Amino acid sequence: MTNITKGSGNVFEDCGFSPEEAADLKLRTHLMLKLRRFIRAQNWTNERAASYFGDSLSRISHLMDSDIEHFSVEQLVHLLSIAGIDAHIFIETANSELASSHPEFELGMKAFEKVATKYADALQELAE
Template sequence: MKIQRSSGNVFRDLGFEAKEAESLRLRAELMVEVRRLIEGRKLTQRSAASLLGVTQPRISDLIRGRIDLFSIDSLVNMLARAGMRIQLRIASRRRPAQAA
């Protein structure tokens, strides 16, 4: 069996282009946080929808992991409506080339 080290982004490892893989990774992380919030507060889908400013079917899609239906903006907006603070950290993936 051949084992390959992960790139750190499962979507990149699955063959997605770098830009799409990063978008999917961010959306997945945000979806996990929304789901944790819902479960942590023991909300029903209906009460979660009311809190997050979306419809109940939208919460159902989120719980079912329908990542293709959610943008980064929509997920950030949901978390913000719930009183969550979102922080963004930008980091370089590669070391800059050293001066010759």
């Protein structure tokens, strides 16, 4: 008889990584997959992709081989930007009451609101 255990929703956490590391790996995986799909949709060789992104052939090979340890979230977001793909990060908390009681949460929300306002203002100026 097979024993089936329901996963947590994050395969990396299920494999024993700490919740923090699992979240980072999951995010980088999603970003890498989007880049790989973009490159494959163009029917590009690794050489062509390296030229397009202004990156080395070895880095593109690492990307296409899913060598996640070679890329940070920031580097992947930069490559997505070059490809014309916007990356959005949504933050969820398991316990919003607990999160809102921490000063860091309040500071983060204020910073987000400022950035969002500036972004909205810039878009409005472009529309006019």
